[in-house]
Amino acid sequence: MKRTMTALSIVASLALLSGCGGEGETQATGTTAAPAVDSNTFAKAKGKVVYNKTCLACHGEGGVGVENLGKNWIVSEFIKNSSDTELLAFIRAGRTIDDPMSAGNAPMPPSGGDPTLTDEDLNNVIIYMRSLQD
Numbered sequence: 001m002k003r004t005m006t007a008l009s010i011v012a013s014l015a016l017l018s019g020c021g022g023e024g025e026t027q028a029t030g031t032t033a034a035p036a037v038d039s040n041t042f043a044k045a046k047g048k049v050v051y052n053k054t055c056l057a058c059h060g061e062g063g064v065g066v067e068n069l070g071k072n073w074i075v076s077e078f079i080k081n082s083s084d085t086e087l088l089a090f091i092r093a094g095r096t097i098d099d100p101m102s103a104g105n106a107p108m109p110p111s112g113g114d115p116t117l118t119d120e121d122l123n124n125v126i127i128y129m130r131s132l133q134d
């Protein structure tokens with residue numbers, strides 16, 4: 001629903017811009033500016049859907065963590081100090097219990113246990129993840 005409305009509002013604003021602007025310049029601004037703002041909100045919303053389906057069981061509602069299971073994302077220095085590329089690689093690989101970074105309670109499964117997730121899915125989760133951080 002939210003998705004449809006966002007898509008509609010992009011179409012509506014593009015129609016508006018090209019309608020009143022006339023030639024080239026206005027149209028160019030319309031096509032680059034409007035989706036750029038929306039795409040982040042869009043990506044975050046899509047990331048939340050993937051999160052709720054795949055990661056929530058171990059990381060808790062809104063990334064608060066689950067005792068002896070998934071770590072809290074809100075206060076995670078690891079997330080804060082990692083680049084998007086590093087986080088994607090981390091999620092793909094997971095973390096075994098004998099990893100020096102592990103709390104030793106449970107492993108982080110590769111791709112959060114769902115290998116069908118695409119890089120785009122995980123990049124959206126990363127955008128959502130960063131939005132949860134303090």
Ligand code: HEC
Nearest residue numbers: 054055058069070071076078101102103104106107108112
């Ligand atoms: C089956 C449980 C489980 C699922 C599902 C899961 N994780 Fe994890 N995750 C863990 C555990 C356990 C850890 C912490 C391991 C440790 O270091 O002790 C962890 C750690 C992490 C960390 C590192 C946090 C830090 O501060 O070190 C990230 C990032 C992460 N998970 C991302 C994800 C993402 C993204 C998903 C969904 C696509 C996901 N996880 C799904 C169990 C899970």
